[in-house]
Amino acid sequence: MNAEDTGREGVAGGSTLLSEAREAGRERPYAEGDPILEVRGLVKHYPLTRGILFKKQIGAVKAVDGVDFDLAAGETLGIVGESGCGKSTVAKMLVHLEPPTGGVIRYRGEDVTKLSGRALRAVRRNIQMVFQDPYTSLNPRMTVGDIIGEPYEIHPEVAPKGSRRQKVQDLLDVVGLNPEYINRYPHQFSGGQRQRIGIARGLALNPEIIVADEPVSALDVSVQAQVVNLLDRLQAEFDLSFLFIAHDLSIVRHISDRVGVMYLGRIVEIGTDEEIYDHPTHPYTQALLSAVPVPDPTAREHRERIILHGDVPSPANIPSGCRFRTRCWKAQERCRLEVPLLAVPAVFRDSETPARHDSACHFAEEKQVVPHEGLRETPAEDEGPSSPSSSPFSSSSPSDEGPPPSPSPGRDDRSAEGPGLG
Amino acid sequence: MLLEVRDLHVEFHTRDGVAKAVNGVNYSVAEGETLAVLGESGSGKSVTAQAIMGILDMPPGKIRGGEIFFRDRDLLKLKPEERRRIRGQEMAMIFQDALSSLNPVLSVGQQLGEMFVVHRGMSRGDAKVKAIELMDRVRIPAARQRVGDFPHQFSGGMRQRIMIAMAMALEPSLIIADEPTTALDVTVQAQVMDLLAELQRELNMGLILITHDLGVVADVADRIAVMYAGRIVETSPVHEIYKAPAHPYTKGLLRSIPRLDQKGQELYAVKGLPPNLLHIPPGCAFHPRCPMAQAVCRTDVPPLYTVDEERRSACHFWKETLDER
Ligand SMILES: Nc1ncnc2c1ncn2[C@@H]1O[C@H](COP(=O)(O)OP(=O)(O)OP(=O)(O)O)[C@@H](O)[C@H]1O
Ligand SMILES: Nc1ncnc2c1ncn2[C@@H]1O[C@H](COP(=O)(O)OP(=O)(O)OP(=O)(O)O)[C@@H](O)[C@H]1O
Ligand code: SF4
Ligand code: SF4
Ligand SMILES: [Mg+2]
Ligand SMILES: [Mg+2]
Numbered sequence: 001m002n003a004e005d006t007g008r009e010g011v012a013g014g015s016t017l018l019s020e021a022r023e024a025g026r027e028r029p030y031a032e033g034d035p036i037l038e039v040r041g042l043v044k045h046y047p048l049t050r051g052i053l054f055k056k057q058i059g060a061v062k063a064v065d066g067v068d069f070d071l072a073a074g075e076t077l078g079i080v081g082e083s084g085c086g087k088s089t090v091a092k093m094l095v096h097l098e099p100p101t102g103g104v105i106r107y108r109g110e111d112v113t114k115l116s117g118r119a120l121r122a123v124r125r126n127i128q129m130v131f132q133d134p135y136t137s138l139n140p141r142m143t144v145g146d147i148i149g150e151p152y153e154i155h156p157e158v159a160p161k162g163s164r165r166q167k168v169q170d171l172l173d174v175v176g177l178n179p180e181y182i183n184r185y186p187h188q189f190s191g192g193q194r195q196r197i198g199i200a201r202g203l204a205l206n207p208e209i210i211v212a213d214e215p216v217s218a219l220d221v222s223v224q225a226q227v228v229n230l231l232d233r234l235q236a237e238f239d240l241s242f243l244f245i246a247h248d249l250s251i252v253r254h255i256s257d258r259v260g261v262m263y264l265g266r267i268v269e270i271g272t273d274e275e276i277y278d279h280p281t282h283p284y285t286q287a288l289l290s291a292v293p294v295p296d297p298t299a300r301e302h303r304e305r306i307i308l309h310g311d312v313p314s315p316a317n318i319p320s321g322c323r324f325r326t327r328c329w330k331a332q333e334r335c336r337l338e339v340p341l342l343a344v345p346a347v348f349r350d351s352e353t354p355a356r357h358d359s360a361c362h363f364a365e366e367k368q369v370v371p372h373e374g375l376r377e378t379p380a381e382d383e384g385p386s387s388p389s390s391s392p393f394s395s396s397s398p399s400d401e402g403p404p405p406s407p408s409p410g411r412d413d414r415s416a417e418g419p420g421l422g
Numbered sequence: 423m424l425l426e427v428r429d430l431h432v433e434f435h436t437r438d439g440v441a442k443a444v445n446g447v448n449y450s451v452a453e454g455e456t457l458a459v460l461g462e463s464g465s466g467k468s469v470t471a472q473a474i475m476g477i478l479d480m481p482p483g484k485i486r487g488g489e490i491f492f493r494d495r496d497l498l499k500l501k502p503e504e505r506r507r508i509r510g511q512e513m514a515m516i517f518q519d520a521l522s523s524l525n526p527v528l529s530v531g532q533q534l535g536e537m538f539v540v541h542r543g544m545s546r547g548d549a550k551v552k553a554i555e556l557m558d559r560v561r562i563p564a565a566r567q568r569v570g571d572f573p574h575q576f577s578g579g580m581r582q583r584i585m586i587a588m589a590m591a592l593e594p595s596l597i598i599a600d601e602p603t604t605a606l607d608v609t610v611q612a613q614v615m616d617l618l619a620e621l622q623r624e625l626n627m628g629l630i631l632i633t634h635d636l637g638v639v640a641d642v643a644d645r646i647a648v649m650y651a652g653r654i655v656e657t658s659p660v661h662e663i664y665k666a667p668a669h670p671y672t673k674g675l676l677r678s679i680p681r682l683d684q685k686g687q688e689l690y691a692v693k694g695l696p697p698n699l700l701h702i703p704p705g706c707a708f709h710p711r712c713p714m715a716q717a718v719c720r721t722d723v724p725p726l727y728t729v730d731e732e733r734r735s736a737c738h739f740w741k742e743t744l745d746e747r
Contacts, residue, residue, distance in 0.1 A: 082607040083578075190695050191463075220462040221634060222692035225678035229689055247607065250637075254680035254689065273685060291612035292682055293637030297660045300641060307616060308609045310563075311577045370683050 034109060035070035036241050037094075037127075037209060042067040042103035044089050048316055061316045063089040065265035067103070068342060071209065076235060076242035078256030078273075080249055080288070082312060085262040087245045091213045094243065095129045096120070107209075125155050128207040130198050132214035137198060138186040144197055145182040148172070151204045158205050171200040175230060192223035196230065203234070211243045216251065228255060249292050253277055261285045264323045265315055267342055271357030279354040281345060281364040284324045290369040299371040306369070322362065330363050338362065423491070424628040425474070425596055426450040430488035432469050432652075435481060441699040443469045445652035447488070448726065451628040453595065456619075458639040458660070459632045460675075461649030462696050467632045470649075471598045474630075475515050476505045492596070510541050514589035516618075518601040520581035524573040530557070530584055531569035537591040556587040560617060579610035583617060590621055597622070598630045603638065615642060636679055640664060645732075648672050651697045651707035654726065658733040668735035668744050670712050706738070714739050714746075 045060040064086040071077050079087050092098040094105060096112075104111045112123050128151075131137040138147055148168045152159045159167045169179035175196040186194055195215060202210055215231065216224045228251060235242055246252050252259055253273050260270040261284065269282040280286050287306040294303070308327045313319055322340050325331040345364035348356040355366045432444035444466045451457045459467050472478040474490055476497065490497040492513070497505060517523045525533055534556055535549030544552065550569065557565035560583040562576075573581055582602060589597055599618065603611040619642055622629050633639060639646060639660065646663050648656045648671065656669040667673040677690035694711040697703060703710055709719040718738055726734040729744070737743055 082609065192695070220696065221636070221675055222462060222678055223696075225680075225689040225691035226693075228680070229691055232688065249608070250680040250682045253682060253685065277682065287609055289682070291608040293611075293615075293635065293639075293641045294682060295636040295640045295664065295676065295679055297640040297643075297664050305612060305616075307612055311579065311610075 036073045036108060037071040037243075038104075038106040038109075039067060039069050039071075039090075039094075040104045040106070042090065042093060042105065043101045044086070044093060044098060045101045059316050061314075062265050062318055063315055064093070064100075065315075065318065067262075067265070067267055069260055069267060069270060071241050071243060073208070073241055074235075074239050075258065076244055076256045078252035078259040079243065079245045079262060079267075080247060080252050080259060081262030082247065082288075084312065084315065086265045086315070087262060088213050090262075091129065091211045091243065091245055094209075094211050095127050096124055097129075121155070125158070125205045126207045127209045127211065128202040128205060130195075130202040130210060130212040130215045133218055138194060140186055143183050143185060144172070144189075147186070147197060148201045148204055151201065155205055167204070168200075171203055174203065174234070175200045176226075190223070191219050192227055195219060195227050199227075199230065199234070203238070206238075207240070209241045209243065211245075213245045214247070215244075217246060217248065224251075231255065249277075249289060261288065264312065264318055266323065266360070268324065268361070269357075269359045270342070271359075272354075275354045275357040277370055278368075279357075279366055280369065281348070281355050281357075281359040281366055282324075282361045283328050283330055285359075286367045286369050287327075292370075294371055296371075303371050304369070322360070324361075332363070334362050423450050424453050424455075424493065425630075426489075426491040427470065427474065428489045428491070430470060430473060430490065431486035432466070432473055432478065432483055433486055434483050436700075439700045442702055443483075443652050443699060444473070445702070447649070447652070447654055449647045449654055449657060451596065451630055453628055454622070454626040456622065456629040456631055456642055456644045458643035458646045459630060459649060460634060460636070460639055460646055462634060464696060464699065465649040466652040467649055468600055469652075471515065471600055471630065471632060475513065475598060476509055477515075510537075511592045512594050513596040513598070514592070514594045516582075516585050516589050516597065516599040516602045518604050520578070520585040521573060523585060524581065524588075526573055529570045529572055530576070534584075534588060534591060537588065541592055552591075556591060557584070559590075559621075560584065560587045561613075562587075577610075578606055579613060582606060582610075582614050586614070586618060586621070590625070593625055594627065596628045596630070598632070600632045601634075602631070604633070604635070611638075618642075636676065648675075651702050652699065653707065653736060654734075655708070655736045656734065657726075658729075662733060666744055668729045668733060668740045669737045670714050670739075670743055671708050673743060674711075674713075706736070714743065 042064055043066055044064040045062050047057045048059040048061060049055040050058045067090055069077065079090065081087055089098065093100045100113055105113055107123050107127065112120070115123060145165065145168050148171055149164050152164055169182055172179045172181060177193060177196055186197065189197065212231070216227050219227060232255060234240060244252065244255055256273055258270065258272050259276045260267045261276065261282065262268070263284050269276060269280065269285045276285060277289065280289060287308050290304060290306040310327050313326055319326050321337050322328070322335040325335040328335065340360040340362050342358050342360040344356055345359055345361065347364065427447055427449050430444055430447040434441040434443055447466070447470050449457060461467050469478065473485060478485070485498065492508065531550055531553045534553035535546065538544040538549040538552050539546065554565045554569050557569060562568060562580055562583060576584065602618065603614050606614060615638065631643065643660045645657065645659050647654050648669065650671050656663065656667065656672050658668065663672060664676065667676060674690065674692040678692055680689060692711055697707055705721045706712070706719040706724050709715040712719065722738065724736045724738045726736050727740050729735050729740055
């Protein structure tokens with residue numbers, strides 16, 4: 001690639017390099033159309049220990065507790081959920097920064113949790129990560145060129161020594177930074193520019209899959225849009241598969257083909273962006289969506305707000321049955337006894353509506369929570385606040401009852417579990 | 423008017439030079455009103471708030487000019503004792519990071535009670551009763567049992583509610599909330615904003631809500647002041663500004679956010695980088711990034727033009743901006 005190749009040309013050139021490298025990495029047959037990544041029953045438990053000399057395990061932080069999803073080639077899967085629900089832990093297991101406690105991660109049909117040595121290295125090259133924090137994830141003592149080119153030290157086959165400088169400059173160009181900045185240090189860049197550096201580094205090995213953990217969360221609105229557009233463009237032009245983790249539901253919708261909603265270490269609902277945002281059937285998804293402030297003051301009066309009571313239980317002490325039941329306004333006896341599976345709920349199995357998607361709830365039902373341009377004039381009557389199921393929360397001011405239905409979720413779990421399941 | 427900031431200037435003397443953080447801010451808040459102050463990181467939102475509260479770091483900070491009228495008295499002309507009294511009783515501030523603003527070695531009850539002991543001369547026993555009352559009021563479950571707990575024993579959302587309780591304790595007439603929910607999850611954010619709005623209504627307080635979240639603003643604000651490079655570039659009632667912004671920067675911000683209710687195409691992105699406060703561009707500070715900039719923008723600082731009775735815009739071409747939808 002020569003110096004005149006700038007902007008979009010640079011990207012096109014890059015993608016040729018990319019496909020060559022990928023061909024070399026492909027060792028076994030793989031049927032087109034299969035998911036490129038299949039995650040099944042993924043678990044990460046961190047042991048809780050007591051004692052200094054004789055460590056005794058007294059429990060476990062169930063950071064990730066049985067996660068299933070597929071990622072198709074060229075697809076963007078968004079993962080949303082509140083702080084501590086296990087999003088980053090999933091990401092770290094996918095890129096081999098953390099070993100799973102259980103479950104499988106199949107990349108092109110092969111379980112990578114069992115791989116080691118050369119085979120593992122080849123896989124790792126194809127799954128790269130972009131981190132959240134552009135301020136701390138870059139080594140302040142390394143030049144931008146060294147940072148972006150660092151992966152070549154571990155995978156020298158991708159770029160022989162002589163060609164590295166040119167490669168790094170191409171990458172800078174691809175992410176919209178001046179290639180002449182190659183010798184600068186991270187502190188000489190703004191937050192948005194640093195995030196671009198992180199992205200360039202993620203692209204260095206021409207991966208097939210990028211796992212992006214909150215890549216724009218630390219950025220200002222105007223700069224955030226620049227980076228989101230960049231990611232969009234790179235995905236299309238490099239044919240990347242994206243796992244995009246964020247807590248901003250609007251950005252996730254913007255960038256994702258499908259979206260998975262996590263709560264306390266599990267995916268509770270997953271589907272296309274339309275299925276999740278316009279036809280959510282899990283109460284947690286509904287509460288999450290209804291809580292997002294919408295940048296439109298006229299939506300204020302018409303919106304029904306689901307205000308959840310109480311806090312997320314500790315992942316070291318997960319409620320029995322449905323893990324959302326301590327905050328769920330629809331919870332019943334069955335929810336305490338029986339774990340709801342992530343599948344199409346029976347009520348929707350025969351329907352042809354977008355409500356027919358995986359949702360881990362015994363009492364799944366549709367509820368329109370995202371205010372729509374068209375719907376705003378006539379707020380939905382059918383599921384209105386008059387329905388008895390919605391009484392524990394109110395639309396604008398929360399009731400003064402305070403504590404959630406079960407005031408000390410952690411403590412009564414065990415007793416609940418015993419007689420019920422035993 | 424409860425509070426009126428007029429032509430406030432604040433600068434910081436740093437090793438690299440003089441950072442002009444606040445360059446002529448004008449805004450006002452009435453009783454019972456919520457003013458949202460919006461703007462990117464570094465635009466001077468917090469520094470303005472610190473100047474109002476009288477908690478600016480001086481040095482390196484320095485107030486170069488302006489007036490801050492609170493109930494018709496210029497705060498900048500008052501004696502330190504008088505300011506301290508006002509700060510304790512008549513205005514209060516809520517910070518983004520509750521954990522670092524609460525004292526880690528005192529129980530929550532002691533910190534809440536302290537307000538009543540110091541400012542109201544209450545006995546410790548009475549103050550504790552008051553503290554429990556306040557915790558109840560901000561919906562801390564089992565307040566009586568938890569009054570002796572320390573800040574780190576509460577969740578992020580609860581700590582933020584305790585901060586709100588502290589701010590409300592003496593029923594001030596003005597509250598400044600600096601990004602009160604930025605560090606919280608959306609469902610917890612909804613709980614906290616709800617509480618804040620409810621208490622504000624009850625006490626008829628003026629509220630200055632500092633944020634960069636255009637969604638939160640649309641949800642709770644009566645009026646908006648948009649800051650850029652230490653200046654107010656637009657003020658307006660909330661409905662009008664979302665319908666038709668009168669400043670290109672506001673317009674860019676509104677267009678650059680993804681929407682929850684639609685998939686959308688490429689996002690509009692405000693080009694370029696936020697300004698360097700050591701070298702603020704001449705003329706209109708936004709001109710290097712502005713799609714509507716003309717020659718005059720590079721030389722003449724735009725005054726706050728009157729758009730209508732309730733709206734102001736610091737853009738030479740506010741008319742064109744309004745018209746060009
Ligand atoms: N090394 C560790 N040891 C023990 N617990 C851990 C460890 N790493 C994470 N956890 C816990 O696992 C849970 C999930 O953490 P994780 O970082 O995956 O959450 P997250 O969804 O990424 O949250 P956030 O949105 O705040 O980034 C949390 O409760 C966290 O405290
Ligand atoms: N104590 C200080 N010493 C030196 N500079 C300071 C100090 N406090 C603030 N500044 C500078 O003043 C400018 C305005 O800062 P301010 O905190 O008001 O921004 P802000 O609009 O609140 O941004 P944010 O959204 O990041 O909180 C910044 O450039 C900042 O670096
Ligand atoms: S299974 Fe029960 S507790 Fe869980 S989300 Fe559904 S209704 Fe709520
Ligand atoms: S004054 Fe000129 S540069 Fe500034 S916002 Fe208006 S058009 Fe843009
Ligand atoms: Mg995380
Ligand atoms: Mg600030």
